[in-house]
Amino acid sequence: MSIEKILSISGKPGLYELKLQTRTGFVAESLVDGKKVTVGLRSNVSLLSEISVYTYEGEIRLSEVFRAIATKEDNGPALSHKEDNAKLESYFREVLPEFDEDRVYASDIKKILSWYNMLQAKGLVSKDAPVAATAPAAEEVKAEE
Template identity: 70%
Template sequence: MTLEKILAISGKPGLYVLKVQTRTGFVAESLLDGKKITVNLKSNVSLLSEISIYTYEGEKPLAEIMQKIADKENKGPAISHKEDNVKLTAYFKEILPDYDEERVYPSDIKKVLNWYNMLQAKGLVTDEVAPTVVTEETQDKEEADAVAEEAPVTEVKAPAKKAPVKK
């Protein structure tokens, strides 16, 4: 599941797809009604691909959690985010047994399930995990890193700058 261009905008309901970047912000299209809006750079915007959920071992990316929900539900809709908190936490415990119950609130679980159901309704829930793009540049960097690990570390000093001459 790829969440690279899916946005959550503070103060606006639903999710948005990033369409175009502009000089003063960007244009996003609502997944709820398809309307396009302009968003300035001062707005609080979160990319879903950058959101993580706290676990006792660290943090899990939202894409992984949504993939687990999709696997559990066979790509179908999850339970409603409007269920009571006890039911929501029990469901989330099935999905992510090691989530940090002190730092992940019921409101966070509601958001995740609401977002999943929105994406599922639009057909954006797929088996496709964000692919790792291997380019010549990344291969060259990996090769350079491997060579750097093998090579002895030597210190290189930059040449001293000359002071300007006063006339």
């Protein structure tokens, strides 16, 4: 799963891929239509790799939530984000049973499912563990021997 350079830009629909950093901001390309936009440093931008979802025990990375959805759907598309709130919460409870419903709102679930479906259509999410996360674990085992 490679969401390291995927951005959500406040006030702009969809997701964007970081293409180039400049002195005054950066250039991003829309995953929806491929158009490039320039974004200033004052814009509210979130990297998907830095977003977490509240659970009862703490927080879980968005990439882990995407992997759980991909596992449930066998790398297929998720439930539409346009379903009613009760159906969305029920679906999300199946994917992530420990999510904190007091701090994760229906609007958050809609956004997560919308993002997942966008990324899944581009082949950027899968149920497989990311390569970068498994490589250091293998090196630690060798170091202990």
